[in-house]
Amino acid sequence: MSRLQHASRQLDNIVRHSSLNAVVATPNRASILAAAESADNASSGHDVDSRSPRGRVILVKDNICTTEFPTTAASSILKSFKSPYDATVVKLLQDAGALIAGKTNMDEFGMGSHNMHSYHGATKMSRVAGEERSAGGSSGGSALAVAMDQCWAALGTDTGGSVRLPAAYTGTVGFKPSYGLLSRWGVIAYANSLDTVGILGNSVDSVEGTFDAINAYDPQDPTSLPLSTRSRLGQRKTSSSSLKIGIPLEYNISTLSPAVREAWKRSMRQLQERGHSLHTVRLPATQHALSAYYVLAPAEASSNLARYDGVRYGSRAEGIDGTPESVLYAKTRGEGFGSEVQRRILLGAFTLSAQAIDNYFIQAQKVRRLVQQDFDRVLRVPNTLVESSTEIKDEGVDVLLCPTAPTLAPQLSELQNQDPLQAYVNDVFTVPASLAGLPAISVPVDVAEQSRQPELKAQGIQESAGMQIIGQYGDDKAVLDVARELMEATRV
Secondary structure, X not given: OOHHHHHHHHHHHHHHOHHHOOEEEOOOHHHHHHHHHHHHHHOOOOOOOOOOOOOOEEEEEOOEOOOOOOOOOOOHHHOOOOOOOOXXXXXXXXXXXXXXXXXXXXXXXXXXXXXXXXXXXXXOEOXXXXXXXXXXXXXXXXXXXXXXXXXXXXXXXXXXXXXXXXXXXXXXXXXXXXOOOEOOOOEOOOOOOOOXXXXXXXXXXXXXXXXXHHEOXXXXXXXXXXXXXXXXXXXXXXXXXXXXXXXEXXXXXXXXXXXXXXXXXXXXXXHHHOOOEXXXXXXXXXXXXXXXXXXXXXXXXXXHHOOOOOOOOOXXXXXXXXXXXXXXXXXXXXXXXXXXXXXXXXXXXXXXXXXXXXXXXXXXXXXXXHHHHHHHHHEOOOOOOOOOOOOOOOOOEOEEEEEOOOOOOOEHHHHOOOOHHHHHHHHOOOHHHHHHOOOEEEEEEEOOOOOOOHHHHHOOOOOEXXXXXXXXXXXXXXXXXXXXXXXXXXXX
16 A cells, blocks of 8 residues: 555544544645655655655654644643744654654643543543543553554653553554653653653554654754764664563552453463563562652653743733732633643642752652662663673563553543542553663553453454563663564464
């Protein structure tokens, strides 16, 4: 099938499934189709690279700046904002010939796990008539757009699991590269030390092709990994027929869904049958990772969101002559931010208080270092950020395999009255890799037992659980290779 045919079908799907609210800004159809046809003509007579984004429809999360489409971060306070420049990752995709075809829905400023807190309204995953499930958050719009074949790939952002969790819920591939590989210039910040541009696709090939196009040093981004450090990264391909797969015991929690546990066991069996060996490992700091994350992330967010005051950034509330500036500021913030953001701002402000910095913030940073040291201890590949050697160690494992989320996608009706703190538990498996800045990918693994949802089985819909593969810093290619093999091994 040509790129033009793919693009036409995907643009049709954006319209056909508009009620799901995954895409919040759409392109000029004629210009996208003309560009896709031009890409076909340019490659006439040549094999089409399945990994190349050239002539492919790509959607972008609404917190990544674009000149063609509004960038609102799903917040009322930015409802009229249109960026004067494209984010670096967007520009790199355009240079590679990708067709940027719209923006996707998200939780406001990236704060949420179910894509329910959005100025544009909730994103709704509907597999069965009358049932609406969570598409995950905060990159739920990007994940659902991929799942509904509204694009070839989509960009999201991952702070504590915001790409991987939606991928697990929607049955797609979600990749968070090593922190600092992909530019954050032009990405609206949530937590600077954690935010990572991520990629969602229906295959590892589309994800890897997109990653290759945007994996470049950016001098405009102070967190972009410099060329001198990039040259030390292994970026190894897993040519070995036998890898050591680590199974972290701390991830086998009591609240793990039976369906997810079964998919995990199945993944282990399939990799073992392919000649890889399984090894249990201990990551003791994991049990404190979630608590540390929810001190660090809101604290950084509170600082970042202070700029949205209606003067420097954001829409300004109306007031009468003589209204004190402090009152107008409070009104602007109250009207501009949703309740979830307001709650996290207050939490972050508390964390940044003088006494709390010693009691909470610094302690959380210490836990973060312990989490990183746990990974460094169990992984064979050395962390080139802290070790001078690049030799692979004899002891340890090559990658880790664990679930992405403790449950399958919940119904939205179940979440309406849920305690907000309960949603944080969804990130229990994704946060550790984020704290350590490691590459991690979620791939869908079919759930063997469908009896719990016979209506899905009757319609030929195979339920899947997200399985996560985590590698050492800079070992992104190895993570992608294992992900590809796991998908091939578990495909029904």
